[in-house]
Amino acid sequence: MTDEKIRCDACPVMCYIADGRTGACDRYANHGGDLVRLDPLTVIEGGGAMVPFLGRDWDGDILQGDRPFVTAIGAGTTYPDYKPAPFIVSQMVDDVDMITVVTEGIFSYCGVKVKIDTDRHIGEECAVVRAEGEAIGHVMTGEYGSKMLSLGGVDHLTGGSKKEGRATCDALLALCNREAVELTIDGGVTITVQAGHAPVIDGVPEHLMRVGCGSATIGMFALQWAPHVDEVIVVDDHITGVLTEHEAGKQLDMKPAGIRVTGRRSTPGRYFQVANPGTGWGGTDVTDPLTIIKKIDPKVAWPGLRLLMISTTGEQWAYFTLDDALVPQPADIPEALRVVAERIADNCEPSMCSVLFMGGAGGSLRAGVTENPVGLTRSVKEALTRVTVGGADGYVWPGGGITVMADVMDMPSNAFGYVPTPALVAPIEFTMRRSDYAALGGHMDRIRPVADVMNPAIRRVPKGRRP
Numbered sequence: 189m190t191d192e193k194i195r196c197d198a199c200p201v202m203c204y205i206a207d208g209r210t211g212a213c214d215r216y217a218n219h220g221g222d223l224v225r226l227d228p229l230t231v232i233e234g235g236g237a238m239v240p241f242l243g244r245d246w247d248g249d250i251l252q253g254d255r256p257f258v259t260a261i262g263a264g265t266t267y268p269d270y271k272p273a274p275f276i277v278s279q280m281v282d283d284v285d286m287i288t289v290v291t292e293g294i295f296s297y298c299g300v301k302v303k304i305d306t307d308r309h310i311g312e313e314c315a316v317v318r319a320e321g322e323a324i325g326h327v328m329t330g331e332y333g334s335k336m337l338s339l340g341g342v343d344h345l346t347g348g349s350k351k352e353g354r355a356t357c358d359a360l361l362a363l364c365n366r367e368a369v370e371l372t373i374d375g376g377v378t379i380t381v382q383a384g385h386a387p388v389i390d391g392v393p394e395h396l397m398r399v400g401c402g403s404a405t406i407g408m409f410a411l412q413w414a415p416h417v418d419e420v421i422v423v424d425d426h427i428t429g430v431l432t433e434h435e436a437g438k439q440l441d442m443k444p445a446g447i448r449v450t451g452r453r454s455t456p457g458r459y460f461q462v463a464n465p466g467t468g469w470g471g472t473d474v475t476d477p478l479t480i481i482k483k484i485d486p487k488v489a490w491p492g493l494r495l496l497m498i499s500t501t502g503e504q505w506a507y508f509t510l511d512d513a514l515v516p517q518p519a520d521i522p523e524a525l526r527v528v529a530e531r532i533a534d535n536c537e538p539s540m541c542s543v544l545f546m547g548g549a550g551g552s553l554r555a556g557v558t559e560n561p562v563g564l565t566r567s568v569k570e571a572l573t574r575v576t577v578g579g580a581d582g583y584v585w586p587g588g589g590i591t592v593m594a595d596v597m598d599m600p601s602n603a604f605g606y607v608p609t610p611a612l613v614a615p616i617e618f619t620m621r622r623s624d625y626a627a628l629g630g631h632m633d634r635i636r637p638v639a640d641v642m643n644p645a646i647r648r649v650p651k652g653r654r655p
C-alpha cells in the first residue's frame with residue numbers, strides 16, 4: 189500500500205485514486221501505485237469482425253471462422269481523444285492484413301431505442317418516460333404490434349438537472365447491460381423493461397405479441413371461421429375487424445350480420461377508435477366486448493345468429509348467440525372455433541423487450557483511430573471500415589457522422605460502463621484492411637499483432653453466446 193493517490197486520466201473527471209480504491213466509475217483502480225482497468229479485455233472466440241468483408245470470399249457472416257475478435261469491452265479509454273486508441277491490433281485473415289481499432293468510447297450523445305412487444309396502451313405518443321421520477325425519454329410512434337420508447341440522449345444527460353442526468357445515465361447503463369429497469373410513463377403505465385425478457389406492465393407480465401391488427405387477423409383466419417360462425421369481431425385499438433363486412437367475408441359469400449360496432453368506419457369491415465386505448469382487449473380499455481356493439485339491425489340480424497368476439501392475440505374471446513330479442517347471450521363455443529382461437533395465440537410470437545444502443549461516434553473519438561478524423565467517417569461511409577459495438581454488428585445511419593445502432597443482446601454481458609460526467613461508456617471497434625487504415629491516416633506505429641493481446645487474463649466469450 190502507498191499513501192500516494194494516483195490520477196486517472198481516462199476521462200474528464202480525472203479522479204485521484206488512493207491505493208486499493210477505485211475511481212468514481214468503478215472501472216479503474218489504484219493497484220499498488222498502478223492504474224489498472226478492472227474489467228478484463230473481452231475477446232469473442234470463434235470469429236470476429238476481422239474479415240475482408242469486401243473480399244470475394246466473404247459470405248456475410250462477420251463472426252466466421254475460428255479467429256478471435258478483440259472487442260473494446262475492458263479495453264479502456266484514452267483521453268484526450270488525440271491519444272491513440274488503447275488497442276490497435278492486426279490479424280491476417282485469408283491473406284488479408286486486417287486492423288481492428290478498439291476503444292471504450294465516452295458517449296454523451298447516446299441513448300437507447302426500446303421496442304416492447306405488446307398491444308397494451310402504455311402511454312400517449314410523446315408522453316414523458318421517467319426513471320426514479322426523472323424524465324429520461326419519451327414514447328415514440330407505435331410499430332406493428334410493439335410500443336417504442338426513445339430514452340436518453342444528450343438533452344436528458346446534460347441539458348436538465350444533475351439528478352436528471354444521473355437518473356438517465358443509470359437507466360441507460362442498466363438497460364444496455366441487460367438489467368431490468370422500472371419506468372413510469374406520464375398518463376400511462378408503470379413498466380419493467382429488460383432486454384430479452386417480456387415486459388411487465390402495471391405488475392402483469394405480458395405474454396404474447398399480436399398476430400396482426402384486427403383486419404389482418406380477419407384476413408388470416410376468415411376461411412377457418414366461416415363454416416362455423418355468422419359473425420366475428422376482432423377487437424383492436426387500431427383497426428377492429430368485422431368479418432361479414434370485410435372483403436374476406438364477402439369473398440367467402442358470408443351473409444351480412446347487421447352488427448354495427450362503435451368507432452369510425454375506415455373501409456368495409458375495418459373500424460378505427462372503437463374504444464379508448466387501454467390494457468384490455470386488443471390494446472383497448474374494453475373488458476366487456478359487447479360494449480363496442482353500437483347496434484344490431486333487426487332487418488338484417490336474426491335470432492340464433494352465432495357471434496364470436498376475439499382479441500388480436502387470441503387470449504381473450506367470447507362466444508354469443510342472439511336471442512329472440514336479438515340480444516347477445518353467452519353460449520358454449522363450438523370446438524372448431526375454440527381451436528381457431530387457440531391457433532391465433534399459437535401464431536403470436538412471445539412478447540419481448542428489445543434494447544438497441546444508439547450513439548454518435550462521429551466526434552472526437554475518431555482521433556483515437558486516425559490523425560485525420562474525417563478520414564474514418566468517409567471510410568465507414570464507403571464501407572471500407574466496419575463498425576461493431578462490443579462485437580455486435582452496428583447499423584450506421586445514412587447521412588453525416590457515424591451514428592451507430594446495435595442490439596445489446598448481440599454483445600457479451602457487462603459491455604457498458606459509465607463516467608459521472610454523466611455519460612455512457614460503450615465499446616466500439618473499427619475494422620479495416622491495413623492499407624485502408626494507412627490511407628485514412630491511422631496510428632500505424634501503434635499497431636500490434638493480435639497474439640500480443642491474447643493472454644490468460646482476458647475474458648474469452650464464445651461466438652454466438654451471450655454469457
Ligand code: SF4
Pocket residue numbers: 196197198199200201202203210211212213214215216607608
Ligand atoms: S471516472 Fe473513471 S475513467 Fe474517469 S477519471 Fe475517474 S476512474 Fe478514471
